[in-house]
Amino acid sequence: MASSLLRPGSLPNLSGTKTVRGTYFVQTWGCQMNEEDSEQMGLYLQSLGFVKASSPFEAHVVLLNTCSVRKKPEDKAFSFLGELRPFKAARPDMVIGVAGCMAQLRADEIKRRNPHVDFVVGTAQVASIPGLVEEVLQKRRFIKRMELPERKGAVVTEVPQRHVERGGKLKAFVPIQYGCDKFCTFCIVPTTRGRERSRPTEHIVEEVRRLAELGTKEVTLLGQTVNSYGKNLAEGRVPFSQLLRLLAGVPGIERLRYTSPYPRDFKDDLIEAIRDVPQVMEHCHMPLQAGDDGLLSRMKRVYTVESFAQIVNGLREAVPWIGLTTDIIVGFPGETDSEFQATLAAMERFRFDGAFMFRYSPRPGTPAAEMTQVATRVSGLRLEKLIETQHRIQLEKNEALVGQEFEVLVEGPTPKNPSLLQGYSRCFRMLHFPGDSGLKGSLVTVRATEPHLWGLVGTV
Numbered sequence: 001m002a003s004s005l006l007r008p009g010s011l012p013n014l015s016g017t018k019t020v021r022g023t024y025f026v027q028t029w030g031c032q033m034n035e036e037d038s039e040q041m042g043l044y045l046q047s048l049g050f051v052k053a054s055s056p057f058e059a060h061v062v063l064l065n066t067c068s069v070r071k072k073p074e075d076k077a078f079s080f081l082g083e084l085r086p087f088k089a090a091r092p093d094m095v096i097g098v099a100g101c102m103a104q105l106r107a108d109e110i111k112r113r114n115p116h117v118d119f120v121v122g123t124a125q126v127a128s129i130p131g132l133v134e135e136v137l138q139k140r141r142f143i144k145r146m147e148l149p150e151r152k153g154a155v156v157t158e159v160p161q162r163h164v165e166r167g168g169k170l171k172a173f174v175p176i177q178y179g180c181d182k183f184c185t186f187c188i189v190p191t192t193r194g195r196e197r198s199r200p201t202e203h204i205v206e207e208v209r210r211l212a213e214l215g216t217k218e219v220t221l222l223g224q225t226v227n228s229y230g231k232n233l234a235e236g237r238v239p240f241s242q243l244l245r246l247l248a249g250v251p252g253i254e255r256l257r258y259t260s261p262y263p264r265d266f267k268d269d270l271i272e273a274i275r276d277v278p279q280v281m282e283h284c285h286m287p288l289q290a291g292d293d294g295l296l297s298r299m300k301r302v303y304t305v306e307s308f309a310q311i312v313n314g315l316r317e318a319v320p321w322i323g324l325t326t327d328i329i330v331g332f333p334g335e336t337d338s339e340f341q342a343t344l345a346a347m348e349r350f351r352f353d354g355a356f357m358f359r360y361s362p363r364p365g366t367p368a369a370e371m372t373q374v375a376t377r378v379s380g381l382r383l384e385k386l387i388e389t390q391h392r393i394q395l396e397k398n399e400a401l402v403g404q405e406f407e408v409l410v411e412g413p414t415p416k417n418p419s420l421l422q423g424y425s426r427c428f429r430m431l432h433f434p435g436d437s438g439l440k441g442s443l444v445t446v447r448a449t450e451p452h453l454w455g456l457v458g459t460v
Ligand code: SF4
Pocket: 180, 181, 182, 183, 184, 187, 188, 189, 190, 224, 225, 262
């Protein structure tokens, strides 16, 4: 396995190759963790001498970074593999690899249905991709590399080796934890990403320090249950709040975000860090998933609506202007009308600033897939009602912010209207405002003048 424990100062420089050997394309589906993994894959391929192609169909190496959280992205990945088939037939030297959660789950099926795939690689094996590409180029035989850490609670001495030669950018994702031990009954992640393990603190600090030196001002820390970071580290427990305080001390880092915390592990020390550490943003994306205790229990979410409310109250008492966003699933197996009404009531009670709302999608191999399913028509109507409720609340909350001032990190021109700049406030509201593109990368104060569903328009 390529993942050995690294020390700061001994982090690998894999970017020495100068000769261009061909082109690569990474197609990504799914979450921010996948986006981050895809960036890593690109960096590893660049270290082999491949440069980015503008189209997968002309690339020499094509990687599919797949997602299994719902059926739709799996269907898209299989369809994309089908599209690649004639190109591989025309250019047999093309290398096709499949990575990500679907690769971890369905490696044999992927190969059976797509004999033109050269390798399948599991979620904990991103660092082995350059070796796999070389092996395919030399030996031209199918390879599968799937090992996942299996022991719950084991002290982690090996974590995936990351490529640290990242390019300069204003905002960056940094994974701090991999896998999950929670086993919610609807979720396939503990199977696809393995048991929870944290990256050593010194590696994270070193990566953030390097990013800051290249101009990164905002870092988002990633983990499936990010606030349970630090358990079972060889160096001893490092609470998540302590990690935030350490990273806040890295010169040049102006903003720290994180996603997603798990409610049961959300303790007062984290609320204090949000309140007291200037670099920690006043925004929290905390998945509620459902507003009924019976539903939460069937989902094996280990908290109640009231314990969730205590965290929300604690956060809003400490930082009244905090932005709170969430995830909600409708149509979970057996969801009754009164349980759905309880979820709607919870949305009215918590008045989230934003929400990702999904219809439940059965994942084979999870306990919920075996439960009695809700009719698609019913879950569709419930989703419509939920979205309608949340959008009304969202707009009302944005309307109430007109006239207020926000610190905004300027990301650059708005893609759909380049005469406006855009950026997020500390409470994670998107603001659009007229301004000079030279402001990109700076923190400005914007006064909100006009609300809309997804944020605010304002003036600097
Ligand atoms: S906490 Fe639950 S929903 Fe989140 S990754 Fe773990 S098992 Fe999945």
